[in-house]
Amino acid sequence: MFGEGITIYDLMGLLKAIREKNLTLQVKIIDGPWENLSAAILSRMIEAITDGSITQSSDIRLRLFA
Secondary structure, three states, rough: EEEOOOOHHHHHHHHHHHHHHHHHHEEEOOOOOOOOOOOOHHHHHHHHHHHHOOOHHHHEEEEEOO
């Protein structure tokens, strides 16, 4: 689970829709820079969640661009 009630399947559906619409999703993990979502960024997100670095909901932020 990612957040309250968000599963990996929900996340995969979101990523599929973003790709189909040619949108750009950027991620900011804790105080790091904004980066375009990639496999490496997704791995860092999961690592930050599982290692306990994330202490509040604002530690991972997303923004979407057309």
